[in-house]
Amino acid sequence: MPPRKRKPAAPADAAARKRKPAARAICASKALAEGGRGVRFEAAYEHVTMPAFVIRFDGKAYGYMNRCMHVCYELDSGSGVFFDDDGLSLVCSAHGATFDPTNGLCNFGPCKGLSLIALDIEETGGKIYCKGVPEDG
Numbered sequence: 001m002p003p004r005k006r007k008p009a010a011p012a013d014a015a016a017r018k019r020k021p022a023a024r025a026i027c028a029s030k031a032l033a034e035g036g037r038g039v040r041f042e043a044a045y046e047h048v049t050m051p052a053f054v055i056r057f058d059g060k061a062y063g064y065m066n067r068c069m070h071v072c073y074e075l076d077s078g079s080g081v082f083f084d085d086d087g088l089s090l091v092c093s094a095h096g097a098t099f100d101p102t103n104g105l106c107n108f109g110p111c112k113g114l115s116l117i118a119l120d121i122e123e124t125g126g127k128i129y130c131k132g133v134p135e136d137g
């Protein structure tokens with residue numbers, strides 16, 4: 001009887017380990033009014049679950065981790081209000097710093113030049129989904 005051949009071990013699937021979890025439903029599309037209140041939720045960043053939010057600007061949904069890069073502080077202080085009175089910029093409720101809603105870049109205030117951590121947001125079928133932080137491993 002010939003020796004039994006051993007079944008080769010499955011190769012390590014590095015891509016599978018790096019694979020992101022499936023998109024997570026956050027809210028209904030209609031929950032996000034143009035330049036209006038955001039929807040708060042939690043998302044993982046560097047394997048830690050932290051506050052995050054989604055807003056709508058210029059018809060598109062955007063999402064960010066809810067913390068400023070100069071101090072670990074939630075922009076809305078828990079209120080769900082992320083926009084300034086004009087609905088054109090995101091604003092830090094504590095320091096008045098303003099951020100471009102399309103990319104999270106701070107254009108005024110103590111964190112000028114720094115950016116919020118953007119989330120990969122998708123809107124389909126009347127719902128908003130979060131696929132996490134694009135470059136987060």
Ligand code: FES
Binds near residue numbers: 069071097110
């Ligand atoms: S925490 Fe950075 S501007 Fe308020």
